[in-house]
Amino acid sequence: MVTQVQIIEWLQVYAHVIEHHKDKLTELDAAIGDADHGSNMDRGFKKITNILPNFADQDISSIFKTVSMTLISSIGGASGPLYGTWFLRASAATAGKEALAEEDMLELLKSGLDGVIERGKAQLGDKTMVDVLSPAVTAFEQAIRNNLNIVAALQASVQAAEQGLKDTIPMLAKKGRASYLGDRSIGHQDPGGTSAYWMLRSLLEVVEGSGG
Structure with a gap:
């Protein structure tokens, strides 16, 4: 089971990863985009970090909804709407859940992917x-159908x-x-x-580190 505490820790870890690797994201985006993906993501997740203390008494669904709204309002370009949609769909998928079992996590990942596909066409x-997200969902689903636990599935x-x-490296961007x-x-x-x-x-690092 993935708990509310682990969800908060995940957001904290991801924000740190983005901050640490923002220059790499900018470098990648400079080659084929606007060279702002690193700075945009870092700005958005710094705001998430700042409001993490407010999440302590919120349920999982509410946390995801707040993350969604924060990212949409603070990240420019396509990233804000896409990540905002991912977390908004995650919020809907986890409504009423106090902790996430394997099937709950599958629904979260599927819903997030569907939202990104619909938003970004x-x-x-x-x-x-x-x-990246599509094969991840497929692999997670196959793993739990094979009765693997949430850590192994992740x-x-x-x-x-x-x-x-x-x-994605040899692909032609469409x-x-x-x-x-x-x-x-x-x-x-x-x-x-x-x-x-x-x-x-x-997410894997957090769940793996606590034994799922």
């Missing part, structure tokens, strides 16, 4: 964060996400600013996919 193979999910991220570059987008790792991978890996 991207599909698998378009060189976006969908190329391990499989993150492994699939990492491969999905690597697979969405966003990167798509304007045509063939020049080939050979670069997608920045949004990179931040999405770190989001999932941060």
